[in-house]
Amino acid sequence: MLLITCPYCGVERPEIEFRYAGEAHIARPAEPSKLTDEEWAEYLYMRTNPKGLLAERWRHAHGCGRFFNAIRDTVSDRFVTIYKMGEAKPDLERLVVEAAQ
Amino acid sequence: MSRFNFWELAKNALSAHENWGRQWRAPEPKAEYDVVIIGAGGHGLATAYYLAKEHGVTNVAVLEKGWLGGGNTGRNTTIVRSNYLWEESEGLYDHAMDLWQDLSQELNYNIMYSARGVMMLAHTIHDIQVFKRHVYANRLAGVQNEWLTAEEAKEYCPPLNISKNMRYPVLGAALQRKAGVARHDAVAWGYARGADKYGVDIIQNCAVTGIRRGADGAVEGVETSRGLIRAKRVGVVAAGHTTTVMDMAGVRMPLESYPLQALVSEPVKPCFPCVVMSNTIHAYMSQSDKGELVIGAGTDQYISYSQTGGLQIPAHTIEAICELFPMFRRMRMLRNWGGTVDVTPDRSPIIGKTPVPGLFVNCGWGTGGFKATPGSGHVFAHTLARGEPHPINAPFTLDRFRTGRLIDEAAAAAVAH
Ligand SMILES: Cc1cc2nc3c(=O)[nH]c(=O)nc-3n(C[C@H](O)[C@H](O)[C@H](O)COP(=O)(O)OP(=O)(O)OC[C@H]3O[C@@H](n4cnc5c(N)ncnc54)[C@H](O)[C@@H]3O)c2cc1C
Ligand SMILES: [Zn+2]
Numbered sequence: 001m002l003l004i005t006c007p008y009c010g011v012e013r014p015e016i017e018f019r020y021a022g023e024a025h026i027a028r029p030a031e032p033s034k035l036t037d038e039e040w041a042e043y044l045y046m047r048t049n050p051k052g053l054l055a056e057r058w059r060h061a062h063g064c065g066r067f068f069n070a071i072r073d074t075v076s077d078r079f080v081t082i083y084k085m086g087e088a089k090p091d092l093e094r095l096v097v098e099a100a101q
Numbered sequence: 102m103s104r105f106n107f108w109e110l111a112k113n114a115l116s117a118h119e120n121w122g123r124q125w126r127a128p129e130p131k132a133e134y135d136v137v138i139i140g141a142g143g144h145g146l147a148t149a150y151y152l153a154k155e156h157g158v159t160n161v162a163v164l165e166k167g168w169l170g171g172g173n174t175g176r177n178t179t180i181v182r183s184n185y186l187w188e189e190s191e192g193l194y195d196h197a198m199d200l201w202q203d204l205s206q207e208l209n210y211n212i213m214y215s216a217r218g219v220m221m222l223a224h225t226i227h228d229i230q231v232f233k234r235h236v237y238a239n240r241l242a243g244v245q246n247e248w249l250t251a252e253e254a255k256e257y258c259p260p261l262n263i264s265k266n267m268r269y270p271v272l273g274a275a276l277q278r279k280a281g282v283a284r285h286d287a288v289a290w291g292y293a294r295g296a297d298k299y300g301v302d303i304i305q306n307c308a309v310t311g312i313r314r315g316a317d318g319a320v321e322g323v324e325t326s327r328g329l330i331r332a333k334r335v336g337v338v339a340a341g342h343t344t345t346v347m348d349m350a351g352v353r354m355p356l357e358s359y360p361l362q363a364l365v366s367e368p369v370k371p372c373f374p375c376v377v378m379s380n381t382i383h384a385y386m387s388q389s390d391k392g393e394l395v396i397g398a399g400t401d402q403y404i405s406y407s408q409t410g411g412l413q414i415p416a417h418t419i420e421a422i423c424e425l426f427p428m429f430r431r432m433r434m435l436r437n438w439g440g441t442v443d444v445t446p447d448r449s450p451i452i453g454k455t456p457v458p459g460l461f462v463n464c465g466w467g468t469g470g471f472k473a474t475p476g477s478g479h480v481f482a483h484t485l486a487r488g489e490p491h492p493i494n495a496p497f498t499l500d501r502f503r504t505g506r507l508i509d510e511a512a513a514a515a516v517a518h
Contacts, residue, residue: 001411002403005496020402022357041503045355045446051406074358075403096319 005070006060007084013074021057023047024028025089051075053092055096071095104209107477111442122345124290125297130304134162136485137323137332139257139346140310141165143174143285143471144356146303146479148485150208153299155479156486161301162332164325166308170289173340176408178363178397180376180387181472182219182280184239184246185513189496190449191242196493197476201283204475210291211468214388218375219280220249220258222425224269232275232510249303258375258415260426263421268423269382273463280389282300282376282395288474312350312460312481320350336398336461341441345466350457354464355502356443359400360410361468364437366429368392368445377425380512384421394432396422400442408438442467447507448514452481461485462499464510469514 002015029035029043049052054074059067071080071090080095103109103122113121136152136241138145141163152158163169183194205212223229224489232248234299239246251263252355254274263271269310303328311324312335322331339346341358369392378385383399402412415437423430445451445465450473452463463481476493483491501507 001413015402015411037503037505041355044354045502046353047344047355047357049354049357051342051345051358052229054404056404071312072403075407077405077407 002079004058004070004079005082006063006066007082008064008066009060010083013063017060017062019059019061021059021067024055024057053080054090056087103479109208116301117168120170122296124294125303125495128302128304128309130164130302130325130327132160133322133331134302135160135332136334136336136443137161137330138163138336138338139323139368140172140338140340140342141169141289141303141305141497142172142338142340143170143247143288143291143292143474144294144340144466144477144481145336145375146170146289147299147408148336148463148481149296149303149426149478150292150299151479152295152484152486156482158486159300161295161296162330163301163303164307164309164323164330165216165303165305166326168305169287169293169303171277173440173442174289176288176363176438177285177461177471178387179282179285179387180280180378180385180469181214181283182277183472184219184221184235184275184277184512185510186238186278187508188242189508190513191239191244192493193243193450193476193480193497194473195244196479197473200281200475204283204288206289208291208295210287210294212284212287212291214230214281215390216279218257218276218278218283218385220254220284220375220377222254222271222379222381224271224274224379224381226272229272232273234257234274234504235513245279245314246275246277249276255381258377260373260428261377262427264427271425280376282389284390285471288471292478309346309349312346314350314457318458320393320457331380332516333459334461334485334488335459336463336481338463338481340464340466340470341443343443343462345456350455350460352455353458354499355451356465358406358441358443359403360405360407361400361414361442362410362437362439364398364415364434365389365397366396366432366434369394370434372428373426379421382421382423384418386422386426393400393435394429399472400444401439406441407439408441412437426491444468446502446511449508450477450497451499452477452497453484453490453499467514
């Protein structure tokens with residue numbers, strides 16, 4: 001079971017307190033009526049699904065109830081960093097380089 | 102290579118079965134093939150077999166980064182059934198069901214298909230409504246499926262607990278009698294042997310690392326850990342790794358790869374007559390011919406390529422199994438493992454063309470593609486040979502996520518298998 005640190009509660013808790021919420025930083029289109037079918041497909045269905053670092057959302061469902069973001073390695077399942085909603089997405093390429101050092 | 106028959110068996114018995122030959126070659130890759138298939142799971146191998154046998158395309162290579170059948174094919178819980186909801190799926194899964202019936206004879210390889218029946222339990226009013234809807238839809242389409250009361254379900258599977266005191270009592274069940282299980286490894290091996298016999302090169306320990314495209318954008322070949330291999334037609338059949346392979350060609354996919362776990366118990370004498378599944382309480386089980394109880398759990402919640410998952414998932418499943426079948430409460434579990442399953446938003450596969458000329462894909466089987474192996478290979482071979490889909494896989498396009506013509510099988514595929 002994963003151990004996850006909620007950035008709001010500041011504590012490490014077992015995964016069963018959390019609910020996964022998929023890839024992070026997929027912004028709802030500002031003007032939905034202007035979207036082409038391709039753009040809708042991209043927004044609704046296409047996913048990065050990387051083998052490596054993934055920016056993803058979690059929700060502390062059985063704690064504070066809040067959403068937050070995390071960068072996790074999908075091969076080792078290790079969390080690289082966890083950050084609050086609204087904070088900028090870390091530079092994944094830099095994290096890869098740092099991890100290699 | 103010899104055919105398996107009574108005389109061969111008798112002859113080899115005389116030398117203590119030590120002189121059986123290799124069942125397929127281990128060839129060096131050639132510089133060029135007519136068709137390259139990426140992934141030697143059941144689906145990729147079946148594709149190669151039908152390409153050679155039904156379409157006369159024998160200059161084919163199947164490239165596998167590990168060993169053949171070592172992906173989800175060799176990790177699944179082997180349930181075979183065709184009681185899906187929509188006509189498109191009924192066509193696809195029932196096509197496979199027809200091919201399963203005499204696949205052992207077809208391949209001259211015992212794939213141990215056992216039509217022992219698959220029973221899906223209903224625990225809530227919603228379950229009853231959904232399953233009855235499936236039963237009626239299936240019967241309209243000529244697909245076998247029937248509704249059982251809880252008592253009839255117990256008659257079909259005596260170990261089943263139908264007490265009213267359960268947390269989620271059994272209220273009835275949907276039964277497909279000709280559904281069942283088959284030996285997963287044998288399916289991969291049988292297709293590998295059959296394809297090899299027609300001259301298909303199965304190249305293991307050969308990871309595809311790039312997809313080479315020409316100035317016109319069309320596929321020219323694949324870069325691999327064993328060098329460049331040219332081919333104008335490439336079929337990607339890489340299950341959980343499909344996104345990573347399609348990334349090499351710059352094609353975004355509507356897929357997410359999740360861990361899916363299973364476990365087996367110590368072997369015991371035959372005591373469990375059929376396959377029982379419960380979507381609502383996340384458990385399903387059958388007994389293998391070796392005597393182990395084969396138990397499947399749900400997916401983990403997060404994307405992962407680790408081929409392992411959290412222990413709370415099988416623990417949750419075991420709790421459900423103990424409640425459903427109290428006689429197994431003291432069974433010990435022997436092994437637990439995971440696979441990486443490629444899940445689409447509508448829980449239906451993608452089988453067909455891609456925006457890249459010459460590049461085809463067969464993926465998105467998620468938690469339940471073993472059952473479709475023969476049918477999937479059969480229609481994908483047609484697609485690769487003709488450059489156009491077979492009528493059965495025509496609805497399963499990648500483009501459906503743009504047009505909105507989804508084939509929503511979330512209820513039929515709700516838990517794994
Ligand atoms: C625990 C579990 C239980 C399941 N239970 C059932 C069930 O009861 N019934 C059912 O119908 N289905 C079940 N499934 C689903 C089923 O196993 C799959 O849908 C099916 O086996 C997929 O077959 P495949 O040939 O497409 O994939 P795989 O067998 O995974 O083959 C894909 C192959 O591609 C190779 N590959 C990947 N990337 C590359 C690359 N870059 N280069 C070369 N090769 C590559 C992989 O190594 C792999 O061998 C289960 C799955 C799991 C994990
Ligand atoms: Zn919290």
